[in-house]
Amino acid sequence: xxxxxxxxxxxxxxxxxxxxxxxxxxxxxxxxxxxxxxxxxxxxxxxxxxxxxxxxxxxxxxxxxxxxxxxxxxxxxxxxxxxxxxxxxxxxxxxxxxxxxxxxxxxxxxxxxxxxxxxxxxxxxxxxxxxxxxxxxxxxxxxxxxxxxxxxxxxxxxxxxxxxxxxxxxxxxxxxxxxxxxxxxxxxxxxxxxxxxxxxxxxxxxxxxxxxxxxxxxxxxxxxxxxxxxxxxxxxxxxxxxxxxxxxxxxxxxxxxxxxxxxxxxxxxxxxxxxxxxxxxxxxxxxxxxxxxxxxxxxxxxxxxxxxxxxxxxxxxxxxxxxxxxxxxxxxx
Numbered sequence: 096x097x098x099x100x101x102x103x104x105x106x107x108x109x110x111x112x113x114x115x116x117x118x119x120x121x122x123x124x125x126x127x128x129x130x131x132x133x134x135x136x137x138x139x140x141x142x143x144x145x146x147x148x149x150x151x152x153x154x155x156x157x158x159x160x161x162x163x164x165x166x167x168x169x170x171x172x173x174x175x176x177x178x179x180x181x182x183x184x185x186x187x188x189x190x191x192x193x194x195x196x197x198x199x200x201x202x203x204x205x206x207x208x209x210x211x212x213x214x215x216x217x218x219x220x221x222x223x224x225x226x227x228x229x230x231x232x233x234x235x236x237x238x239x240x241x242x243x244x245x246x247x248x249x250x251x252x253x254x255x256x257x258x259x260x261x262x263x264x265x266x267x268x269x270x271x272x273x274x275x276x277x278x279x280x281x282x283x284x285x286x287x288x289x290x291x292x293x294x295x296x297x298x299x300x301x302x303x304x305x306x307x308x309x310x311x312x313x314x315x316x317x318x319x320x321x322x323x324x325x326x327x328x329x330x331x332x333x334x335x336x337x338x339x340x341x342x343x344x345x346x347x348x349x350x351x352x353x354x355x356x357x358x359x360x361x362x363x364x365x366x367x368x369x370x371x372x373x374x375x376x377x378x379x380x381x382x383x384x385x386x387x388x389x390x391x392x393x394x395x396x397x398x399x400x401x402x403x404x405x406x407x408x409x410x411x412x413x414x415x416x417x418x419x420x421x422x423x424x425x426x427x428x
């Protein structure tokens with residue numbers, strides 16, 4: 096993997112949504128309308144949003160992390176900024192907009208699945224203007240999460256990445272889901288400008304425009320646009336395509352307490368390996384290790400791994416190269 100310049104104030108600048116999760120956990124989670132009341136096992140307020148959870152995971156792994164996002168002047172916004180700062184994330188570049196409410200997600204979590212209700216609020220207020228050259232130049236790598244929720248940033252994101260490249264940063268995205276179901280919005284142009292994409296299986300298939308379920312073909316399709324593509328496969332581990340190289344890594348068997356944020360911990364692990372200059376295969380193993388360790392505690396950040404234990408877990412994982420196949424045509428966007 097390409098190593099970014101080491102002489103920067105921050106290893107990683109994360110740009111994206113910043114909001115809490117209100118997690119409602121129970122085996123029988125379905126609400127009953129008609130003014131009925133049901134009891135559940137647990138309701139908790141935790142650090143939410145893919146971008147913020149990734150930032151916390153990276154800081155836990157020992158990276159110097161800064162965050163840029165937008166919150167409202169309200170209890171949720173203040174709580175999120177304090178919670179990120181307490182985990183070692185620099186939030187001085189975050190913007191408080193008193194005219195907006197901080198976004199929030201209510202997650203209905205049962206042992207085998209979850210559903211999310213999100214109020215976007217200030218999530219979509221981040222713009223390219225919040226990422227000036229002076230801020231970019233302080234970091235070695237720029238990561239943007241939940242691109243489909245970033246309505247204010249998405250149209251200018253390819254330009255931001257081009258500016259970042261000129262400042263010698265490497266760049267990455269975690270596209271996240273598309274609540275609108277369009278799976279476009281200029282994402283192709285963004286992929287052509289970024290160095291690394293970190294979708295999950297469903298996101299990779301949808302963005303690649305594949306109607307089948309061949310995740311290897313979909314990953315190669317996205318990689319044909321230029322970036323290294325690492326795909327999160329849940330309990331099956333992960334997959335990476337980097338140029339002509341492709342690898343798959345198996346996940347260890349673990350007891351799952353809460354899978355919220357596992358994909359974001361995967362992102363943090365891959366970015367830690369990337370910034371160390373590790374190979375694509377080694378980055379993938381570290382990412383799968385971080386994702387698997389994160390499920391051992393409730394909430395998106397409580398189970399996140401420290402670097403030593405993540406590296407030890409990564410060393411025990413199996414990975415294998417995938418057979419070479421012709422590169423499929425890149426999708427038209």
